Amino acid sequence: MKSQSSKTGHGGSDRAEPVEQMVEKLIESGTDVTTTPVKRSLYQNVVEQFNKAADLLRLEPDIRRILSMTKNEIVVNFPVRLDNGGVKMFTGYRVQHNDALGPYKGGLRYHPGVDQDEVRALASWMTWKCALLGLPFGGAKGGVQMDPGDYSLAELERISRRFVYALGSNVGPEYDIPAPDMNTNAQIMAWFLDTYLSTVPPAERHRHIHVVTGKPIVSGGSAGREKATGQGVVFAIQKWAEDRGVSLDGLTFMVQGFGNVGSWAARLLVELGAKLIAVEDVTGGTRNIEGIDPGALLEWMGMHRGVRKYRGGQFVDHIMFLKTKADIFIPAAMENQITAETAPWLDVRLVVEAANGPTDPAGDAVLAERGIEVIPDILCNAGGVTVSYFEWLQNKRSEFWDLEEVDRKLWRKMSTAYDRVRDTAGEYETDLRTAAYIVAMTRLEKVYKDRGIFP
């Protein structure tokens, strides 16, 4: 399979610039930095979180050097014919952060904000997430920079198929296994699978269906994969509540982002007696302190493309939404939502990071100062990749596990990881995020120490 990819190799030269350097350059060029918005590097957030944990753990400098860089960064530019007959070029990314614990694993997202810096950060979080949960995978992430809302279903199919083809042998069932992420779903994974299998000799195809996870069930998907990330979020909240002796019955919560993760977490929490009182998505927010029915909201969204004018609540803007008084805030959308600017507005007890990277380090510091607890992303949203691992195993063994078995196994994995993070936080007298990194890092450190560095 031929690919049009360009690899920059370990620690490629086109690494995104740290934000401080960007600001310095702007100052040198005479630009007024007080009015020029500077996009904060997401990878910088990961590095800061990583360094805090590495300092506390006294991680060996050599291993720190290895883990603070990505292994491979693949960028592909590929043409797709649009419905109007014209051809458009798209840019796709796949960053492979580390594979010391097993094949690279992580989702593919379709979003205008996808770029090398973002994918690099998301790939690193996958390494930490898989190591923390004890999965035999490394970390990767990818995506295409585009707004999927701008394209027809037929165009999305052509974009997806051409992207997989462009990635070529950079992915594979025992090498790098993609999955759904923001704006991608089981249908896109089915196109992914079909395209990949078309490049494999017919007699070998059945041995390759674990090249991607999050597939439709009849195409080799797992029971419970669709709700897995939301289910994991709810399991993490149950563990927190158990620890604090808090009942979920009547607990109020608000959700940012009502896609797969946010809507599943909301439905499952409401089933346990909690009350959903505010929801926000890109179109705006809705609030009702009497409670919002997540099923009815989803139905409304299916017809109206957004929560903005939902009849079962009152419209709230972004600031009003964030200032809602609730027990729990579940950011389940974009990164960098809780910052030094927005963290002071939150009026909650607990932040549950269903999204990847929703809190930046400055926002984290404000939350800590205000005594707001955080269940960190690499722990709380790990349910998705955990059930992806179950799907991968089922495919390899030609098995099919029922939902009860998947949920039971997911609970065990989430519960064990939660206990280890909580105990490590106590041992190191640190927060849950740093503790989660320490647990993950300890596993990777051991692997490098056991195996050494070739040659």
Ligand code: GLU
């Ligand atoms: N995209 C999900 C995540 O960020 C799932 C990845 C996977 O299943 O490989 O964790």
